[in-house]
Amino acid sequence: MEKTFDPKSIEARWCEAWEAGGYYTPETVAELSGTNRATMPAYSIMIPPPNVTGTLHMGHAFQHSVMDALTRYHRMRGYDTLWLPGTDHAGIATQMVVERQLAAQGIKRTDLGREKFLERVWEWKEYSGGTITNQIRRMGNSVDWTRERFTMDAQCNAAVTEEFVRLHEDGLIYRGKRLVNWDPVLLTAISDLEVESKEEAGKLWHFRYPLVGATLADGTGHLTVATTRPETMLGDTAVAVHPEDDRYRHLIGKTVRLPLCDREIPVIADDYVDREFGTGVVKITPAHDFNDYAMGQRHQLPVINIFTPNAQINDEAPAPYRGLDRYDARKRIVEDLESLGLVDKIVDHKLMVPRGDRTGVVVEPFLTDQWFVDMKGLAERALKAVKDGQMRFVPANWVNTYDQWLENIQDWCISRNLWWGHRIPAWYDAEGKHYVGRSEPEVRARHKLSDAVALTQDEDSFDTWFSSALWPFSTLGWPQQTGDLQRWYPTSVLVTGFDIIFFWVARMAMMGLHFLNDVPFREVYITGLVRDGEGNKMSKSKGNVLDPLDLVDGISLEDLVKKRTSGLMQPQMAAKIEAATRRQFPEGIEAVGVDALRFTFMALASTGRDIRFDASRAAGYRNFCNKIWNATRFVLMNVEGKDCGQDESLPFTLSTADRWIVSRLQKVEAEAAEHFANYRFDLLAQSLYQFIWNEYCDWYLELSKPALQTDDEAAQRGSRRTLVRVLETSLRLLHPLMPFLTEEVWQQIAPLAAKSGPSIMLQPYPQAQADRIDDPAEADIEWLKGLILGVRQIRGEMDISPGKVLPLLVQGASASDRVRIEQLLPSIQFLARVEPPHLLEAEAVAPESATARLGGMTLLVPMAGLIDKDAELARLARQVAKLESDLGKTQTRVNNPNFGKAPEAVQQQARAMLEKQQQDLSALQAQQERIRAL
């Protein structure tokens, strides 16, 4: 084996071997293990399908690490495990990408026509989709590629058609002219969720609308309205005041003359109006504002649409404004009103501006014909499923978010005026009457329409989420009752981010319950967002994104700068991004390999918190990989060519250390099971790291060194056996988190531990065995560690060279101390680098020494010629100070008159501690006296 672990040299090899072996495919796994799948419990995860034209970012890598750990864990536990991969067609996003590419060649989508355009999108999908699947493969994710799906493949398309037709049959789909959020650039409706409202600086314009039948001269001849969108006044059909507003009450029922339009509109009363805001008079534009629309409905107001789909003024408006862009019209209208003397004032005003989440363009409420899903009933079932415990959120507080949205749900506009997506299976006849069905022939048959009736299919497509909502079962073959569907629905867990609880989680829950009568997943594990080291959200425009593969492979500073500053939407940011990058990664990024990156994600995955990605942490875990690698080298070196109890035929005995590490291992195994069950991957990672590094490597390997040198062949064999078997088990424990390293090493270690098989992936996950827990051995080794630490501390603080073998005196040793000294003598000598301890009677006069306390006894390292008095005094003073402070606290506790209320056990413990502290203190003080007297 090489001296250092080199991830590059093994990763590609194992990726290929695992996939080629079929180890990701449930059927093959069952076959190789000789198990009948029907007898295995089922476990399944559907990958949240990434956008097919994107690339995977840190958030994906993080979530995939979690999903793969769960998948490998359950596979090893003997579950019939499926992790199903796939990608999403991402209607709007993908269409925009391709349109942008075409635009670069000066081509418009409409120039090509629907057919040709879609061909181009499919081409791009084929090209780009490979990037994602390669990334997934490289990270070692054990997804079943034989079941890969795409949200727009034939199977998923059939499911979407079925969904729409059945919902329609169930009376949950309707088509209607409604006010929707309209993106004037994309020329499509979008759902509420696709609108991002942010506070922006704007103005509040105050306009005077003259009252009919009054003169302006008396100062009461007009009503002043306040608006943030002056251009909408062209579509005003009323002016509203609060019914109890004394300023205006007498005007209710009168009419005002709408300036510029020469229309008379009524003054109405509605308690929606806020008297405090603006002038207390609101202009009402039912066609271009959601509230106004609702008010228009309440008061039967006419609805005048004044915009074209791309937000220019249409022919409903007076001639001078027609054809103007909305913002040009705004300017013009304000000017014209000003010249008429109808502008009362203009004040600065902060307002929430709604923008399309894809285009960033201000969205207009716009009246169009669209398809909607009636959500009320669906939402109620989804709420109930969580209340009844059929579906559980981890962490649990995300239920609030889920509930809140479902309780206030609005009908879902599912049609998009886009080409790229599932086309709506609805047909229209010449009169515009619509028919819904799985196909045109079905529609004709069902509605008895002869071929003479011309039918045209709806031009629109579905909201991407309308198909994503089916993902947990469309992937398994629904609406067919496939074996896969029966086997793996409901899925076991959904791993995703909180940002799509509404978009996706809730909608999957609703559709799953509606169509399959069961929740789509038993548990929803919500991960935090991966942020950069400074806590900022990673985004291309900020130039702070990290490509997971750049951490895996490493990247030079120059390449990283180039990558972050090229292809920016705002090139002027380049200099700033470059500076920040050079500051943050002055040396570029060192390669850490897949295992270290995956382990880092797991270690950072604490609950309910975003994670700041810390590259130095990843470097630390790369070191951990190397540590394991070298521990393996040590083990191999020491057992090579020697029997390690593979066939159990030769006698072996286990030392205290052997029994100790095996006992510790059982406890770690139990912890691992618990942490997996609770999704506490941070604690899992910590627990494994701690065991392997701080117990197995730091102590057990060191303890094994003298043991391997004894004359006792059976004891040697026992140590070799333990060395190998604990390592082999640790590898299996760690495998779901570090697949590559553990596989590579396991191949070499397994035969020595009498294990065989093509891959560690197919081995059982270690389970704790209660009968191998050995408390006496643990106590013995704790004692031993205390002794060694005591001597090391003296050595360290006295600056005695590590190699020097010291004499050691022990005073006040109890009977059990004496037994331990005798039994653990070789370990004591080797690890503490001392001569065999010399026992002193309690009353004996000791030579001048540096001392340490261990239980009731005192360790003494004679100082003759070794130690400087001041250093030892300083060391003692520190210890005394600490002890005094601790003792003080204990005394206060015990002396509290009410301490008697505490449980007996707690009281006893406190008194024992008090006694020990007092003893230690007096021993230390006596020692101080002696040293001072020198």
Add this chain to the structure above:
RNA sequence: AGGCGCUUAGCUCAGCUGGUUAGAGCACCACCUUGACAUGGUGGGGGUCGGAGGUUCGAGUCCUCUAGCGCCUACCA
């Protein structure tokens, strides 16, 4: 406006149903090329847990108030 979350060593974070002297990694200081590993070893320094009050024999851990930060929802023209 409503909801959720965060504030613990220089940095990034653990600390479960309240119980011994608050932990880890990284960073820092000193010593060490000891045959698994310098991507290492050994020893060490460093926090009183945002602030105030309360409950309790006992609070980082529960309650109230308060300060700061972040996120999500929401129809104020």
